[in-house]
Amino acid sequence: MRDVAVVSYAASAVAKDTNRNEVEIIVPVLREAIEGAGIPRKEIGFVCSGSLDYLFGGPFAFVAGVDAVGAWPPIRESHVEMDAAWALYEAWIAIQTGEVDSALVYGFSKGSLGDVSEVMTLQTDPYYTVPLWPTMPDMAALQARAYLEESGRDERDLAEVAARAQRNGKSNPHAVRAGDASADDLLKQPVTYDPLRDSDMFPVSDGATAVVIAADDVARRWCKRPAWIRGIEHRIEAHGLGVRDLASSESTRSSGAAAGVGSGSVDVAELHAQFSHEELILRDALGLGDDVDVNPSGGALAANVIMAAGLSRIGEVASRISAGSANRGVAHATSGPCLQQNLVCVLEGE
Amino acid sequence: MTETFVSHHVLEYPGGYTRSVGPVVGRFLTSLRDGKIEGVKISDGRVLVPPTEYDPVTSDPVGDFVEVGPLGTVETWTWVEKPRVGKQLLDKPFAFALIRPDGADTAWLHVVDAGSKDMMSTGMRVAPRWSAERVGSVRDIAAWVPLSDGEEAQTAPPRTNVSDEEEGPVTGMISPIRLEYDVTAGEALTRFLVGMSQGKIAGGRAPSSDEVYAASRGTDPKTGDPTSIEVDVADRGTVTTYCVVNIPGLSDLAPPVPYVSAQIVLDGANNMFFGLIRGLEVDEMRMGLRVKAVWAEELKPDYRSILHWEPSGEPDAEYDTYKEYL
Numbered sequence: 001m002r003d004v005a006v007v008s009y010a011a012s013a014v015a016k017d018t019n020r021n022e023v024e025i026i027v028p029v030l031r032e033a034i035e036g037a038g039i040p041r042k043e044i045g046f047v048c049s050g051s052l053d054y055l056f057g058g059p060f061a062f063v064a065g066v067d068a069v070g071a072w073p074p075i076r077e078s079h080v081e082m083d084a085a086w087a088l089y090e091a092w093i094a095i096q097t098g099e100v101d102s103a104l105v106y107g108f109s110k111g112s113l114g115d116v117s118e119v120m121t122l123q124t125d126p127y128y129t130v131p132l133w134p135t136m137p138d139m140a141a142l143q144a145r146a147y148l149e150e151s152g153r154d155e156r157d158l159a160e161v162a163a164r165a166q167r168n169g170k171s172n173p174h175a176v177r178a179g180d181a182s183a184d185d186l187l188k189q190p191v192t193y194d195p196l197r198d199s200d201m202f203p204v205s206d207g208a209t210a211v212v213i214a215a216d217d218v219a220r221r222w223c224k225r226p227a228w229i230r231g232i233e234h235r236i237e238a239h240g241l242g243v244r245d246l247a248s249s250e251s252t253r254s255s256g257a258a259a260g261v262g263s264g265s266v267d268v269a270e271l272h273a274q275f276s277h278e279e280l281i282l283r284d285a286l287g288l289g290d291d292v293d294v295n296p297s298g299g300a301l302a303a304n305v306i307m308a309a310g311l312s313r314i315g316e317v318a319s320r321i322s323a324g325s326a327n328r329g330v331a332h333a334t335s336g337p338c339l340q341q342n343l344v345c346v347l348e349g350e
Numbered sequence: 351m352t353e354t355f356v357s358h359h360v361l362e363y364p365g366g367y368t369r370s371v372g373p374v375v376g377r378f379l380t381s382l383r384d385g386k387i388e389g390v391k392i393s394d395g396r397v398l399v400p401p402t403e404y405d406p407v408t409s410d411p412v413g414d415f416v417e418v419g420p421l422g423t424v425e426t427w428t429w430v431e432k433p434r435v436g437k438q439l440l441d442k443p444f445a446f447a448l449i450r451p452d453g454a455d456t457a458w459l460h461v462v463d464a465g466s467k468d469m470m471s472t473g474m475r476v477a478p479r480w481s482a483e484r485v486g487s488v489r490d491i492a493a494w495v496p497l498s499d500g501e502e503a504q505t506a507p508p509r510t511n512v513s514d515e516e517e518g519p520v521t522g523m524i525s526p527i528r529l530e531y532d533v534t535a536g537e538a539l540t541r542f543l544v545g546m547s548q549g550k551i552a553g554g555r556a557p558s559s560d561e562v563y564a565a566s567r568g569t570d571p572k573t574g575d576p577t578s579i580e581v582d583v584a585d586r587g588t589v590t591t592y593c594v595v596n597i598p599g600l601s602d603l604a605p606p607v608p609y610v611s612a613q614i615v616l617d618g619a620n621n622m623f624f625g626l627i628r629g630l631e632v633d634e635m636r637m638g639l640r641v642k643a644v645w646a647e648e649l650k651p652d653y654r655s656i657l658h659w660e661p662s663g664e665p666d667a668e669y670d671t672y673k674e675y676l
Contacts, residue, residue: 019354021536023567027576041574057361057531067567070574114531118434126367126525127375128400129459131488133437138446141428142459146448149426149472194429194467238406242448242457243398246426 004095005219005226006211006322006347008036009315013174013207013303016112022056026068026108026208033210034104038222041070044212045100047077048091050084050107050307054119065108076100083107083272084209085310085333085343091213092232101218107308108208116204116306124337125239136337137201137275141193143246143338144277148195150247151280155195158276159183162199162301165276169298176303177203200276202304209308211315227318227329227347231259234343239336246338252285255344256330261286264348267326268293270313272333274300281339282332292330296320310334314345321349354540355651359531366524374403377415379486379520385506387419387478389454396455400488419451420503422458422494424474429467437528440493445470449494463493477503482510486520538568541580543651551643553583553619561620565653571621584617585643585656588667590675594632603654608632614641614659615675622675629660638672640664 010032017025034041047069053061062079071077076094080086084107091103120136121129134142148154160183169178186199193201213219219226235251235258237244244250256262269292273279279294279301288294295301297316300309310333317329328348335341371379374390378401381388389399391413392406399418404411427447435441439461447470448457463479464470476494484490484506497503535543538554542565545552553562554577556570564583569576592612595604610632613622627641641659649655 018356018534019537021534021539021567023569024536024538024576027569027574030574054361054529057359057529057533064567067569067571068574070570070572072572110534113533114529118437118529122527122529126369127371127379127523128488130525130527131523132439132446132459132461133434134446134459135434138428138430139459142426142446142448145428145472146426192431196428240400240402240406240456241459242425242450243406246448 002096002098002215003228004092004213004215005223005228006314006318007214007219007223007226008033008212009210009319010036011174011207011209011308011312011315013176013205013305015176015203015205017110017206022061022108022110023064023068025110025206026065026106029208029210030068030104030106033106033212037212037214039102039212039214044102044104045076046091046094046103047075048079048087048103048105050080050082050087050311051109052081052307054122055109055111055113055116055306057114069104082335083307083310083333085314085345086234086335088211088213088311088314089232089234089343092229095213095215102212102214104210104212105311106208106210107305107311109306109308110206111204111306112206120337137193137196139241139337140201140275140278141196142241144196144200144275146246147277147281153280155187156183157280158196158200159186161276161279162186165295165298165301166199168296169302172297172302174207174303175298176205178298178302196275202274202300205303205305207303207305207308209305209312209315211311211318223322225322225324225349227321227349229345230348231346232343233258234341236336236341239340241338244338247281249281249285249339249342252282252332252339252342252344255342256286259344259346261330261344261346264328266292266328266330268296268317268320268329270295270297270299270316270329270331272300272310272313274304274334276301278334278339286330286332286344288330310343314347317347321347324349354537355535355543357533357535359533361527361529361531363527366526368522368524370522371520372403374401374412376520379523382488382490383484383486383520385480385484386417387451388415389418389451390415397453398456399451399454400458416453418453420478421497422449422451422476424448424462424470424472424476425450425457426472427462427470429470439489444493447494449476460488460491461493462496464496469496479504480506482507484509485511487523536568538566538577545582546653546655547649547651549645549649549655551583551585551616553581555579555581562618563621564616564619564623566621581618583619586662587614587616587619587623587641588672589614589627589637589639589641590622590672591637592627592635594635610635612659613675615672625656626658627660628658636666638666638669640667
């Protein structure tokens with residue numbers, strides 16, 4: 001296996017970008033990531049992106065993203081209709097083959113164009129589920145109740161997660177939601193998707209995320225303190241919600257075990273929890289104790305650019321390692337309803 | 351700067367998306383049409399409802415069908431205060447729930463018509479309320495309803511929509527999909543659309559390059575650099591490649607068939623521009639034809655301000671002048 005590291009990370013997020021189209025949103029983020037890495041753009045061996053055409057409402061919408069990359073002379077390029085954390089996984093595989101030494105990975109979307117809650121219904125099975133139109137937060141709420149009733153936790157535990165996310169979001173320049181509301185304040189807000197409140201659900205976000213990864217000496221040459229990927233794994237569960245135990249996340253647990261989460265201490269974890277209860281389920285699944293700094297960026301409750309937010313979790317952990325404020329961290333990304341599919345990445349300094 | 355344009359966009363498949371359902375899903379939907387709920391046995395002896403073609407854990411093929419329910423138990427639920435009318439089953443507040451029918455080992459996502467949230471609890475007993483108009487769909491159960499102790503489930507009423515012809519098993523279904531968007535043009539495309547309302551084609555160039563792109567999304571696609579310098583492009587150019595369309599009704603804007611759609615390299619631009627070519631017989635159409643834009647009388651910030659393109663009367667362009675665009 002080749003050692004591969006994250007060498008730079010850039011992101012942007014706002015609640016609603018009324019002026020720019022997707023390409024115009026991607027351009028400055030790619031530039032920041034590439035300049036941050038220092039590697040000349042034309043020397044980056046592979047480009048892989050993650051996005052969702054249904055968020056734009058047109059087929060092959062992702063192709064426009066390539067206009068932001070500089071694809072002439074022709075480049076090696078690929079795309080996943082998933083969160084860009086899975087694009088990073090593909091790029092990591094490409095580097096493992098030895099064909100390339102570095103890769104640019106990016107994800108983007110404008111969640112504000114349509115109704116994200118309904119768009120995400122279309123990722124459920126078309127025979128039994130889509131005809132009933134349960135929205136993304138409806139399904140999350142089914143999981144939240146299943147989890148609370150099985151774990152014995154309650155809505156206050158959810159509000160504590162939401163309040164900390166908002167507080168942490170204050171130090172994140174790209175947070176869409178941040179503030180000083182206490183758990184008590186949040187509990188006074190109305191329940192919207194029972195048992196969830198709006199503060200338990202991600203804020204709709206427009207933006208992009210980009211990461212540059214590189215292998216071995218290429219990473220060492222361009223980065224003072226690369227964030228090495230020590231383990232990366234993803235697993236998926238059945239799509240039928242009634243088949244799974246919604247109160248736990250077996251695919252996160254097994255991914256985390258395979259990625260080696262438990263083989264060392266964890267300083268920081270960035271979990272792609274789009275709803276408050278998901279953070280609690282993920283912490284349980286990964287065995288993260290109270291000493292772990294979870295979602296110091298505010299996580300997906302502070303900003304959730306769909307198809308980019310999972311990659312942002314990897315970038316947030318990597319940037320803390322590169323800055324020297326953490327030595328070993330865990331990043332998580334999710335896809336599908338109710339944490340159906342999960343990716344876990346363990347990162348470490350030299 | 352100008353506020354960028356926003357366009358309301360509806361994504362909808364006329365008549366709905368048609369799907370084949372296959373033998374397992376088809377059998378389940380056929381049973382619903384007949385007013386009963388069936389599950390399928392999987393290798394560890396559990397009964398899977400609703401059934402899939404494979405064991406969701408081992409991927410083994412599934413076994414025999416068994417009838418389950420009709421009573422069921424709510425395993426988890428959420429309350430929907432504001433139903434999405436036209437999409438969700440009920441137009442009054444209801445619950446989504448995972449319901450495990452008696453005799454099943456898994457739960458089915460469906461809706462409970464409980465009247466009020468206070469009626470809902472995990473573990474509550476529910477029964478299906480069947481629609482009389484059953485077509486072979488999960489919507490054949492109009493909703494599940496709470497059941498008090500000792501109350502019996504209602505059997506499915508006779509169907510009201512049965513035709514005289516003998517019906518076979520359900521083999522397909524139609525899924526209507528409708529999503530609405532407000533799409534943002536962005537800065538570069540807004541400059542182009544403003545140009546359209548002024549009878550000109552606004553292109554852009556990146557400071558790092560001499561190449562000009564008309565109607566681009568705001569970057570030089572070769573380099574990814576923003577095309578920050580606005581450059582007007584001529585409303586005439588050379589046809590590179592084209593196609594003769596013989597299929598009528600492709601869009602409301604399409605002229606009667608046969609007609610020609612073409613890629614045009616505009617004078618002063620380095621990318622292709624799409625347009626319809628009129629003003630000559632389709633068998634006179636050729637690569638290298640020089641064309642000019644025919645503008646609408648009323649100009650709008652809209653691509654359709656150019657109605658179509660027609661021959662400019664100039665001699666055909668030499669192949670060498672446009673070959674790199676083919």
